[in-house]
Amino acid sequence: MPEGHTLHRLAAQLEENFIGRPWRVSSPQGRFEAGAKRLTDRVPERAQAWGKQLFVHLGPDIWQVHLGLYGAFSFRGDSSFTAPATLGAPRVAAEEFTPSYAEDDWIIPQPATGAVRARIHVHNGWADLRGPARCAVLNPMQYEAIIARLGPDPLQQPVGETDTRLLEQFRSNLARRRISIGAALMDQAVIAGVGNIYRAESLFEEGVSPDTPANELRGAAVTALWERLTEQLRTGFAEGIIRTLRPEAPELGARGGDLRLRRHWVYQHQGTPCLRCGATIAERELQGRRLYWCPGCQPLPAATARS
Ligand SMILES: [Zn+2]
Incomplete structure (x- = not known):
């Protein structure tokens, strides 16, 4: 989509x-x-x-x-x-x-x-x-x-700026939801414009488990996720394709050269080793759409895992 x-x-x-x-x-x-x-x-x-x-x-x-x-x-x-x-x-x-x-x-x-x-x-x-x-x-x-009925859209912000009013709307929308952050990001009333690829890639880059309850994500973690999505959407707008993996990413080192054609960290890379930690990238269905994440880089917060 x-x-x-x-x-x-x-x-x-x-x-x-x-x-x-x-x-x-x-x-x-x-x-x-x-x-x-x-x-x-x-x-x-x-x-x-x-x-x-x-x-x-x-x-x-x-x-x-x-x-x-x-x-x-x-x-x-x-x-x-x-x-x-x-x-x-x-x-x-x-x-x-x-x-x-x-x-x-x-x-x-x-x-x-x-x-x-x-x-x-x-x-x-x-x-x-x-x-x-x-x-x-x-x-x-x-x-x-x-x-x-639409949540804030990160692309409504002027380029290079963060609109704190939109960020705070995103924060309060998350605080009112007990669904997982993986489900919340696809809810256009929470944040508008995010689809399956940006969901997977933003949560991966922020090291957030998709199963974290939305209302447990707070403070700097919410700000960082908003900023990440803003950066990813702006790059997608400028380039016309979604490319979240860059061959020059520092953690790829010399491997970057072999990854020029690969665009994503986890999206549709289930069953292969994570490029950051080597764990096997996981995939399952959530509300009718495929969800991709790295269990190594995106562990569940301890409090959630216990409950
Ligand atoms: Zn990983």
Whole structure:
């Protein structure tokens, strides 16, 4: 599933290619026809990501997109329309095409292939949304209700800064939950934007067992986890992929050179020796998603282990 950094990249991409320009919206597949009618022939004002949610604001109408497990946007256009081929779940690369234009000088999009829920089209390009978990037009009350249920998103902080208000929200959200920290990090009401990979990798790097009760994580440990997630999400936003393992990491020493293609410490490395301590990386299911951790680097706190 796309994690928060992908949604922020998507919002930035929509800002670059669509926001502030007249657009046309359609639903080639038909399932978003009424919504498309409402949004088309207008000028989108702002694209906003909050965790795994994307919102595009058009006055009192807000287009909400949640990519879920399979959703993605694909982008096409002429040479003045710079965008990656896709953002979201992995897709095949787009084929070459020669742009042609209608009488009003708008580019003529290629026929939609597959189940395109929504197509957004500006004069020099277009984007197709396929497979979202949610695609809807909200009114301000519905939007506020969704926002109110979302926890703080580390990518809402200005680059290089910690917003203590967001950090304290995260702290108080954890303090009110008796579920494990492994479960809490996936709860978008606790912290928004973290998915399975960031959960595994942030807890590993902080040496926190995923089974630690969320309300037992306190003080500097909460701050360090927030800072770690912030750094990881920012790197993912900048690079477009999640890479938490760096070959130059000091603890890898000379081994780093052989690990250039490996991106993660524990995520999907179950059954292999931990690169830090040599213990075997463990894996099990938690609430329907795979959980990965190193029992050597992430022991349960003694108090929890006893109870
Ligand atoms: Zn280890």
